[in-house]
Amino acid sequence: MTQYTDIRSQIKTGDLLLWRNHKGGAPLRIIERWLVRLGTFSPYIHVGLAWREGGRVWVMEMTTRGCSPRLLSLTGDFAWAPAPQPLSREALWYAQSLFGEWTYSRWQAVMGGLGRITIGNDVAGQCAEYALTVLQRCGQIKFADQPAVVTPQGLLDAALMQWYSPLRHVNNPRRATIYPPDLEPPE
Numbered sequence: 195m196t197q198y199t200d201i202r203s204q205i206k207t208g209d210l211l212l213w214r215n216h217k218g219g220a221p222l223r224i225i226e227r228w229l230v231r232l233g234t235f236s237p238y239i240h241v242g243l244a245w246r247e248g249g250r251v252w253v254m255e256m257t258t259r260g261c262s263p264r265l266l267s268l269t270g271d272f273a274w275a276p277a278p279q280p281l282s283r284e285a286l287w288y289a290q291s292l293f294g295e296w297t298y299s300r301w302q303a304v305m306g307g308l309g310r311i312t313i314g315n316d317v318a319g320q321c322a323e324y325a326l327t328v329l330q331r332c333g334q335i336k337f338a339d340q341p342a343v344v345t346p347q348g349l350l351d352a353a354l355m356q357w358y359s360p361l362r363h364v365n366n367p368r369r370a371t372i373y374p375p376d377l378e379p380p381e
Contacts, residue, residue, distance in 0.1 A: 285332030
């Protein structure tokens with residue numbers, strides 16, 4: 195397994211990041227993660243987009259807390275699919291404009307797995323819908339029609355087919371604090 199410290203400098207804004215099931219949490223969260231895995235036939239329960247800013251690497255994501263960024267170094271192990279090029283400035287601005295605006299919808303998460311979701315139709319959504327909306331806006335992911343299944347695995351499959359990108363599993367020991375900071379050395 196690749197170490198986060200070894201690939202951190204290679205991660206660029208717009209890369210796809212995915213997480214597998216983790217242990218613990220409230221019973222409702224455990225059941226939700228189990229249902230996502232079962233319903234999508236996938237080990238991946240969450241997806242987000244990388245964002246490099248101020249010498250830090252963040253993940254832009256949609257969680258039950260809403261749409262917001264989080265330091266990648268605090269997330270634990272993840273899978274990484276490099277995008278062919280970084281997000282455009284306009285696409286990054288669009289992704290950030292959704293912070294605090296979009297709210298998480300469990301109903302849309304279920305509907306996404308059933309292929310019954312309309313992308314970007316409202317300000318409620320789920321993780322794969324957020325990432326797909328941003329990637330479609332900048333032309334990184336293209337579909338002739340509405341994608342059938344909007345899930346972390348569905349988005350990963352589209353990215354791997356269109357980007358010809360390898361998927362790498364990254365060991366990222368979960369930290370409890372942002373200190374010491376994982377800043378890049380000055381140039």
